Amino acid sequence: MSEQPDLGFIHRFVPARDDTRKPLLLLHGTGGDENDLIPLGERLSAAAALLSPRGKVLENGMPRFFRRIAEGKWDREDFNTRTIELAHFVVAARVAYRLPPPIALGFSNGANVAWSLMLRDPDLLGGAILMRAMLPFDPRPLSDLDGIPVLILAGIDDPLVPVDQAALLAALLGEAGADVTYEVVQGGHGLTADDLSLAGGWLAKNG
Numbered sequence: 001m002s003e004q005p006d007l008g009f010i011h012r013f014v015p016a017r018d019d020t021r022k023p024l025l026l027l028h029g030t031g032g033d034e035n036d037l038i039p040l041g042e043r044l045s046a047a048a049a050l051l052s053p054r055g056k057v058l059e060n061g062m063p064r065f066f067r068r069i070a071e072g073k074w075d076r077e078d079f080n081t082r083t084i085e086l087a088h089f090v091v092a093a094r095v096a097y098r099l100p101p102p103i104a105l106g107f108s109n110g111a112n113v114a115w116s117l118m119l120r121d122p123d124l125l126g127g128a129i130l131m132r133a134m135l136p137f138d139p140r141p142l143s144d145l146d147g148i149p150v151l152i153l154a155g156i157d158d159p160l161v162p163v164d165q166a167a168l169l170a171a172l173l174g175e176a177g178a179d180v181t182y183e184v185v186q187g188g189h190g191l192t193a194d195d196l197s198l199a200g201g202w203l204a205k206n207g
């Protein structure tokens with residue numbers, strides 16, 4: 001880990017060992033932090049640069065990327081403001097660390113802010129893996145996602161994210177022009193071996 005410049009978010013940055021791999025923007029779930037997804041990033045795209053911010057909102061002491069009022073009920077104003085704030089961080093980090101557009105690898109709350117980042121600024125990311133993302137409202141009008149590759153991984157028995165919502169998100173991002181791959185694995189909200197294998201295979205092609 002190198003010395004961290006102040007880019008507005010507590011974060012970790014792991015430099016690339018292979019500059020041909022797209023960097024990964026790691027976005028943790030509720031209660032995670034900047035350390036959480038580093039091992040997953042290293043496992044899925046071994047030599048890529050890793051950029052991992054910590055969400056700034058605290059829910060009972062647990063970091064998140066935006067405020068929610070209840071499970072599946074988001075504070076929409078905070079969602080928008082925090083998305084912009086995180087987008088500024090990504091822009092600043094790209095300059096500071098000299099990075100091309102990263103692929104977001106987001107889990108749960110991190111996956112939700114990842115699709116928001118993409119819709120707000122289609123040039124910000126080089127793609128996204130959205131693991132257990134949800135779509136609690138219709139975010140239309142949509143930006144033009146112009147072939148951006150996206151992998152959506154849903155769990156058939158996910159008690160937090162109804163699988164229909166993940167399917168709707170896949171349809172919506174497809175409607176916006178993204179190149180969407182949608183996979184449903186046997187499992188709940190937690191990640192399974194199938195998630196890792198699908199994400200690894202997708203990154204080998206798109207990362």
Ligand code: MLT
Binds near residue numbers: 029071072108110
């Ligand atoms: C969210 O609020 O982003 C979703 O409910 C996922 C979660 O963090 O549990």
